[in-house]
Amino acid sequence: MMIIKTETLITVLSKMLCADIAGADYNATELRGGTVGDVQLVEGTAKTKNGIKYPYKIVLKTQEKWERPGDPHSWRREYDLYASGLGAILPDTIRWPKSYHTEINGDEIQIWMEYVDGVCGDGLSIEMLEQAAFELGRFQGMLHSRPELLQDISNLGDTGYLKRDYEQWHTQAYSYEDIISYGPLPEYRKQALKDGRLRLLEGKSFEYSFLRSGECDIPQHLKQMIFDIDDNMDNLFKEIAGLPVVLCHRDFWIENIIYDNGKIRLIDWDTAGWGYLGEDIASLISDDVDYDYFEELCQRLVPAYYKGIAEYMDISDVSNKFIREMILLKFGYRKVESYLFAETDEEKNDMVRELQKIYDYSLIGC
Numbered sequence: 001m002m003i004i005k006t007e008t009l010i011t012v013l014s015k016m017l018c019a020d021i022a023g024a025d026y027n028a029t030e031l032r033g034g035t036v037g038d039v040q041l042v043e044g045t046a047k048t049k050n051g052i053k054y055p056y057k058i059v060l061k062t063q064e065k066w067e068r069p070g071d072p073h074s075w076r077r078e079y080d081l082y083a084s085g086l087g088a089i090l091p092d093t094i095r096w097p098k099s100y101h102t103e104i105n106g107d108e109i110q111i112w113m114e115y116v117d118g119v120c121g122d123g124l125s126i127e128m129l130e131q132a133a134f135e136l137g138r139f140q141g142m143l144h145s146r147p148e149l150l151q152d153i154s155n156l157g158d159t160g161y162l163k164r165d166y167e168q169w170h171t172q173a174y175s176y177e178d179i180i181s182y183g184p185l186p187e188y189r190k191q192a193l194k195d196g197r198l199r200l201l202e203g204k205s206f207e208y209s210f211l212r213s214g215e216c217d218i219p220q221h222l223k224q225m226i227f228d229i230d231d232n233m234d235n236l237f238k239e240i241a242g243l244p245v246v247l248c249h250r251d252f253w254i255e256n257i258i259y260d261n262g263k264i265r266l267i268d269w270d271t272a273g274w275g276y277l278g279e280d281i282a283s284l285i286s287d288d289v290d291y292d293y294f295e296e297l298c299q300r301l302v303p304a305y306y307k308g309i310a311e312y313m314d315i316s317d318v319s320n321k322f323i324r325e326m327i328l329l330k331f332g333y334r335k336v337e338s339y340l341f342a343e344t345d346e347e348k349n350d351m352v353r354e355l356q357k358i359y360d361y362s363l364i365g366c
Contacts, residue, residue, distance in 0.1 A: 059114070060110065079104055082102050083099075087099060124254055126296060126300060159245060162330075173203055239322070285323075335354055
């Protein structure tokens with residue numbers, strides 16, 4: 001069981017409950033965790049100096065310092081956002097959970113926030129996701145129209161995040177020895193490396209090398225779709241740079257969206273920063289979703305997003321093609337990676353099917 005400072009807990013609960021709390025018991029259980037972050041549900045009973053008892057639930061997020069490539073200060077970004085006070089003026093239709101206490105101690109931050117008991121992940125219906133897309137558009141449009149709200153928040157990611165994220169799939173090279181010893185890599189792939197049927201291209205990622213090898217039996221037109229992005233990336237990023245710049249969440253997917261009584265709550269803001277219109281919606285319709293519904297997601301979520309943002313911005317000249325290109329930039333090589341590491345034909349067929357859905361995007365008519 002994690003140890004929580006009594007004085008901190010009392011301070012937090014006094015603010016949350018708007019009462020003069022004298023003491024409280026607690027039990028902490030992990031909600032979400034990782035190597036650098038830990039999220040705990042803290043619950044128990046608080047007692048005022050007058051003897052009144054209040055049951056409570058609150059979330060404690062602890063984040064240790066770490067360095068994301070190209071974004072070394074992301075580990076403390078949520079602290080900076082919550083401490084800025086911006087949350088108090090965000091619309092109630094879409095915001096992050098309320099914060100009751102934030103602190104930074106050397107290389108560690110703590111955020112005490114409200115517990116939101118809503119629907120998330122696979123439980124989100126298309127109607128809920130459509131609302132999330134609409135509210136995301138309104139959120140980005142509102143902040144774009146009021147830049148003064150963000151002018152004092154310095155620790156936001158820059159517009160180069162999308163390009164850096166894409167380029168790692170080209171340049172994040174590992175040695176032959178590292179790859180051969182990597183446990184999750186299927187044995188038949190290791191054998192192909194040993195036999196020389198799969199060769200690593202110097203200075204390139206494993207996925208990049210695999211996609212261009214004879215061992216890759218992904219259909220040629222799907223491989224060419226990714227090759228075309230690679231071959232035209234300089235011009236593509238120049239075109240993307242012409243899109244409106246908005247505040248992006250950058251991890252906008254179903255596990256970070258909570259639907260609570262008709263309102264949207266967003267968590268995990270550590271990659272938030274300046275990005276281009278469409279980045280987040282490209283993630284929402286592509287990241288760990290059921291691709292059986294990909295066409296419907298595109299047809300409903302993209303227009304909903306544009307409708308929301310159009311309340312504040314003129315986007316009449318923004319082309320839908322950039323959504324497809326952003327999907328490929330973000331997830332093209334991720335699909336290749338999943339195919340590369342697939343143990344069964346069924347898993348490989350799933351990746352081919354998903355790539356085909358992306359290939360057909362231009363036929364969907366979003």
